[in-house]
Amino acid sequence: MSPRPPARPRPSETVDAVVAGGGPAGAVAALVLARAGHRVQLLDDGDQTPATGGPVFKPVFKIGEFLPPAARPLLADLGLLDGFLAAGHPVSTGTYAAWGSARLYGRSHLFDPYGHGWHLDRLRFDAFLRDAAVAAGAELRRAAVLDRLDDRLIVRDRATRAVTELTARWTVDATGRRCVVGRRHSHRLRQDRLVAAYAVFPDHRQSQPADVEARTLVEAAPHGWWYTTRIPAGRLVAHLTDADLAAPSLRTPQGFWRALSRTVHVRHRLAGHSPTATPVPRWAPAHGLRLTPASGPGWVAAGDAALAFDPLSSQGILTALHTGARAGRTVADCLAGAGRTSAALADYTAFLDGIAAAYRRNHAHTYDKEQRWPLSPFWRRRRTANSPRST
Structure with a gap:
């Protein structure tokens, strides 16, 4: 048959x-x-x-998770602004960055013509x-x-x-x-080959001080960069690097925490979080x-x-x-x-x-703007400005 x-x-x-x-x-x-x-x-x-x-x-x-202030007029044109504001997404007041130097500098939304942004x-x-x-x-x-x-x-x-x-x-x-x-x-x-390894550290109010920082923090590192921000689910921490440069240990909670602990500024935002409570990192394409x-x-x-x-x-x-x-x-x-x-x-x-x-x-x-690691493959690739590849 x-x-x-x-x-x-x-x-x-x-x-x-x-x-x-x-x-x-x-x-x-x-x-x-x-x-x-x-x-x-x-x-x-x-x-x-x-x-x-x-x-x-x-x-x-x-x-x-970030919506910049410039979204305000577009949401208004679509008739969605009032409903969006009523939803009460947390406010983003700006950014801090250690980029191009180890010093942390800030950029506030205070003088943005559209006001503040949001952590969605x-x-x-x-x-x-x-x-x-x-x-x-x-x-x-x-x-x-x-x-x-x-x-x-x-x-x-x-x-x-x-x-x-x-x-x-x-x-x-x-x-x-x-x-x-x-x-x-x-x-x-x-x-390029950029990927994000990220984890969300939930709040435990009884055992740690309240995390109220409303600015996103970005920090360049020898093999990529990090960012952390407050979201309704807790604190998001992400490491951005190229797929072929990512250490296999980044896929484990212990390896992710070890890499995070080598940052200068981002790790301070995790004060009060126990390394043993690090979530299993998730991965996403970011190129x-x-x-x-x-x-x-x-x-x-x-x-x-x-x-x-x-x-x-x-x-x-x-x-x-x-x-x-x-x-x-x-x-x-x-x-x-x-x-x-x-x-x-x-x-x-x-x-x-x-x-x-x-x-x-x-x-x-x-x-x-970031010139501190001239021999790093991650940063060298971006300075050479390779043309995009067809996939």
Whole structure:
């Protein structure tokens, strides 16, 4: 008997637009499209990660936690500022940095025209944006996009694991660095090999003094750099280095603490925390990425799928919001008439080009300020300003 052919995805209905990914870029794109009167489905597979062969776990923290003051006018334009402020995310009053010298210097938001920034509870912030999209008329579906074939999306439902087809006139790829749709059609230019090893040290108020420092601290080190900041879940500590330079011991609580204890300033923010209570470090890619082109017939990319930044820029979430809003308007223009498509996509490309150019200038300028370790591979690579590589 011949084997049974694999089951075909079940067909589904047609919508004006599908937004793949329910993070900040995707939620805002869906919000803009829904307000423009289009039928849009926002696909989000949730903040849960299935363990291989095991249950589904919900994390208590999502990295990418800083929102700069410049987000205020954008949130106001989107009609979201009042709701965001009412959520009570902790205030960020500025930064401290030991960069270019061992001396710690500060930069305050006191004189920023937009006021202070925020340390986000990312899970709550992302949910707020999705709720706003739904309130505007977007249909939230707990599912993941697996692939796109012309105008058909292959979608897997999170609860049932059933695979179906969804037909959409336009798709917004907001699937982050995975770039599920865009990577089939374009090249991705990778800036470097940067990764983040990070841990969240929870508060234990009874056994340690209250941690009330509201500024992020950044400290350069011989083989990369560190940062630490207050978040609602406790104190986040992250080490940024290149993947091939990362010591294997950084994957263990003991190795992470030993590396942390060699810092000059960051370790002082951990006063009161016991080395034996160090969490198991988590890892995340942190290199810059650029998708080119970031749009094509029937699709556009937004957020990290289009442009992903080195965390040193502190612009990741702000850029996700901007590109999500602009992607939503671009797709709305394309849906309004075929004659507008070419101009709308060209304008979107120019918009991304401007953001990418400013990022490259600022990135090079900032890394050039650190000259203390001329023989370090990490810093030497950034001084030579290698061109991004296609991935």
